[in-house]
Amino acid sequence: MAEPFLIGEGMTGGYGGTTILNDCTISVDRGEIAVIVGPNGAGKSTAMKAVFGMLDLTAGSVRLDGRDITRLAPQDRVPEGMAFVPQNANIFAGMTVRENLEMGAYLRRDDISGTMEQVFDLFPILREKQRQNAGELSGGQRQQVAVGRALMTRPTVLMLDEPTAGVSPIVMDELFDRIIEIRRAGIAILMVEQNARQALEIADHGFVLVTGENRYTDTGAALLANPEVRRSFLGG
Numbered sequence: 001m002a003e004p005f006l007i008g009e010g011m012t013g014g015y016g017g018t019t020i021l022n023d024c025t026i027s028v029d030r031g032e033i034a035v036i037v038g039p040n041g042a043g044k045s046t047a048m049k050a051v052f053g054m055l056d057l058t059a060g061s062v063r064l065d066g067r068d069i070t071r072l073a074p075q076d077r078v079p080e081g082m083a084f085v086p087q088n089a090n091i092f093a094g095m096t097v098r099e100n101l102e103m104g105a106y107l108r109r110d111d112i113s114g115t116m117e118q119v120f121d122l123f124p125i126l127r128e129k130q131r132q133n134a135g136e137l138s139g140g141q142r143q144q145v146a147v148g149r150a151l152m153t154r155p156t157v158l159m160l161d162e163p164t165a166g167v168s169p170i171v172m173d174e175l176f177d178r179i180i181e182i183r184r185a186g187i188a189i190l191m192v193e194q195n196a197r198q199a200l201e202i203a204d205h206g207f208v209l210v211t212g213e214n215r216y217t218d219t220g221a222a223l224l225a226n227p228e229v230r231r232s233f234l235g236g
């Protein structure tokens, strides 16, 4: 089998002396959505941080497009094509929508107006509200700002930690539709979701994490069809 475009393989590590991730493997290919699900405290966010280089691994490696990036600092992964929207504090509330998007492109020295138009086409409400402070927007709109800001780097890998946290089911569906649109552009999307069932419905691959370990790894469809996964993690 070919090596996945992005893989964190056998990742072991945690905070201080505490090991949270234990031989955890997460991967995603271009033009695919991979979803990490699992109970609260399972280590989903920690796995995302590990893939993005925000955690010291005591074992395992992270490879992007065949290249070992395990020791690359997070800020050096951005020019390599990786964009990460963390679970919390993922926008600048005191800045306008437009300024947030410009901040996303801070590393670029070329003309960003085309990318900004693409983000506005994807999320039209942001075009309308571009001069408003991001902190004044609804939860769903703020998540659009966070995703849009990440897209401003023109990533090949988009990592989203709970992009639908705190939004209504309708807004969640809309956001998932936009994420499917982003996948169509050939971007690899790795996301954590608490709305496990709905997320697995749009996922090419899913990873069920429990206590920092891979419990189930399969296609989204296979996980949805697995009675044990349904009973233990999808509410029946």
Ligand SMILES: Nc1ncnc2c1ncn2[C@@H]1O[C@H](COP(=O)(O)OP(=O)(O)OP(=O)(O)O)[C@@H](O)[C@H]1O
Pocket: 015, 020, 038, 039, 040, 041, 042, 043, 044, 045, 046, 047, 087
């Ligand atoms: N900065 C930190 N320092 C120490 N321990 C942490 C830190 N962040 C998380 N932990 C611990 O690591 C474990 C995994 O946390 P993590 O945030 O990765 O879980 P999660 O699966 O993302 O949970 P949730 O569904 O609540 O977002 C938990 O026991 C948590 O208390």
Ligand SMILES: [Mg+2]
Pocket: 044, 045, 046, 087, 161, 192
């Ligand atoms: Mg989390």
